[in-house]
Amino acid sequence: MERLFATEKLGGRALYKLHATTLFVGICLVLCYRATHVPAAGRAAWLGMLAAELWFGFYWVITQSARWCPSRRCAFKDRLAARYGERLPCVDIFVCTADPQSEPPSLVMATVLSLMAYNYPPEKLNVYLSDDGGSILTFYALWETSAFAKHWLPFCRRYKIEPRSPAAYFAQSDKPSDPRALEEWSFVKGLYEEMTERIDSAVRSGKVPEQIRVNHKGFSEWNTGANSKDHQPIVQILIDGKDRDAVDNEGNVLPTLVYMAREKRPQYHHNFKAGAMNALIRVSSVISNSPIIMNVDCDMYSNNSDSIREALCFFLDEETGHKIAFVQYPQNYNNMTKNNIYGNSLNVINKVEMGGMDTWGGPLYIGTGCFHRREALCGRTFTKDYKEDWDRGIKTQQGIDLTEEKAKSLATCTYELNTQWGNEIGLKYGCPVEDVITGLAIHCRGWNSVYNDPPRAAFVGVAPTTMAQTILQHKRWSEGCHIKWATPSMVCGHPTRYLLCTMLSSLH
Ligand SMILES: O=c1ccn([C@@H]2O[C@H](COP(=O)(O)OP(=O)(O)O[C@H]3O[C@H](CO)[C@@H](O)[C@H](O)[C@H]3O)[C@@H](O)[C@H]2O)c(=O)[nH]1
């Protein structure tokens, strides 16, 4: 049977190998020099130099395993379409946001809209927004979005536009020349701008107007004075994709859209993004329970509406699909500083190293732009005879109120006490780079991963732009992969992979 994807080796490998060989000889010569020139005085400095050279030499040798033979993937969406048509698995999409001041809700909503507008059967798509700020402003923004989506989704489909984040699209696109298209373009643009203005002005004033609050029962969650650090669990299904009446303005079904703010109490540690993701895994398990989970940071919009279909080419491939736990896309940014002075474009990682890690079972999980197999993320160990049920998922709703109550009980502070959540199940806690460690644990359970970097970037986000932000981010990344976060079984189970995780996340 024809494969659903191909792997091709990157060109220029011979040249790189030549370059690497000369470097290796250089490193050996430096070490030789050091060993044969032991000074009589100043031994401490000599020892320090030797230690540094040995460490950097060792680092360099280890990273060669990711640079020696980089490859690129090519997914065949046409073959996927020919084989499966629209009989595709359900997908749950998780977006995490934490603070309406530093992550403006209007931008988060552009991300949410880009995800709702994927070129994918809408009844199989479920978008969840986790709000760690527990903010009525974010909820209000999502409520506005659920109404605007009824215009945005048909517009995207009719004109096959890219990218499908309205903010990015209207900033990039020229006015269409066809008068009918122009009329619609201007109408949708107008609606979008009005909505953004309403959201931004609510954020500026810090409150949602009273006449709006009566429009949805969800606003009443804030009647008791919930604040970001102390509030009850909130789950609101804003669009129920299983409801035949929830349709866009052309009568097509809409994707499910859910707002979640897990319970926060000062006496319980919330475990940052990993805690939010784990709450989402549980909440989604009673609403949609799709076999595939995708997650993005709130500042990373989908730039390519075919990314889901491409990711499925890997999962559904007959030969190797059953081994794959996650498909990782690179992090691309659209706000590079002049000359990329802080190296934020992550070129070496994105273009070479992530695609070069196949020998070690595939790329790292880097926290955003990643499609997971739900079972693997929830702690399942790989076995040859495991067969995924791609048809799984909740197809009929029990009644929204009942489902919401059930979901809230899974998003409480006490739910995880004395359980394996944060350890064997879901994302790992306690580590500043929960993603890399979680990915390592998945590999240690026997699964592989795949890296896919299509010519049209799948996700585009916002990188740090100042020295201070960059240093903070790198400090967190470097600390995160320190040995103390990995258990001995993880280090021993995949020693080279562990070293690579440590080194790739600490020295860029
Ligand atoms: O308590 C928190 C803190 C953060 N976030 C969200 O987590 C995401 C990432 O946080 P950010 O502060 O933007 O970290 P970055 O350094 O930009 O993130 C990179 O590094 C992280 C740690 O490795 C990964 O989790 C991210 O996916 C990756 O983009 C954002 O969407 C936040 O809203 C939460 O949901 N809850």
Ligand SMILES: [Mn+2]
């Ligand atoms: Mn970020």
